[in-house]
Amino acid sequence: MKVSARNVFNGTVASLQEGAVNAEVKVALGGGDQLTAIVTMDSAHSLELAPGKAVTALIKAPWVMLMTEHADIRLSARNCLTGTVKTVEMGAVNAEVTLTLAGGAEIYSVVTKEAVAELGLKPGTSATAVIKASNVILGVPA
Incomplete structure (x- = not known):
């Protein structure tokens, strides 16, 4: 497929x-x-x-939101998958971020370059993928 x-x-x-x-x-x-x-x-x-x-x-990938520092936030999104940033590929406007989840699966997210900077996303950073x-x-x- x-x-x-x-x-x-x-x-x-x-x-x-x-x-x-x-x-x-x-x-x-x-x-x-x-x-x-x-x-x-x-x-x-x-x-x-x-x-x-x-x-x-x-x-x-654009449906996957990312967040950090979320200890006291409750969301209605059913899928909150925590992992570690593996890679950040910067583009002209957006970036593709790859997270490795605890079980070994990888998930890709496309976010703005500003979001990468604001969240401090870089390899080794802990982040959570949020998906409705x-x-x-x-x-x-x-």
Whole structure:
């Protein structure tokens, strides 16, 4: 599968909680890392999602926000994945930041150069990737 999303994670459905309109899907990525996705019930049924099913989670890099110094902040975003900055690639306007998560997975974020400076992002810095569950797209093998 070739996709334009920078973040592609293979995992398995750890749990599925169905609601009237949406389903909450927790995806185990391995190494203890986990993503939460919100999909419509139609999508959950058409993808035949169930615990143990292999899935691919896609997240575009601009949908990944970064934060540091967050000890006393509570967010509504379901995915707050803490890691260490591996690389910062500066562009003319934006930068691509690569975080290595605790379980070994890498996640990419595209943020402004100003955000890199304000957050003090550089290799070795601790940072948290923040992703809304509705920005996690799930796919299954055809």
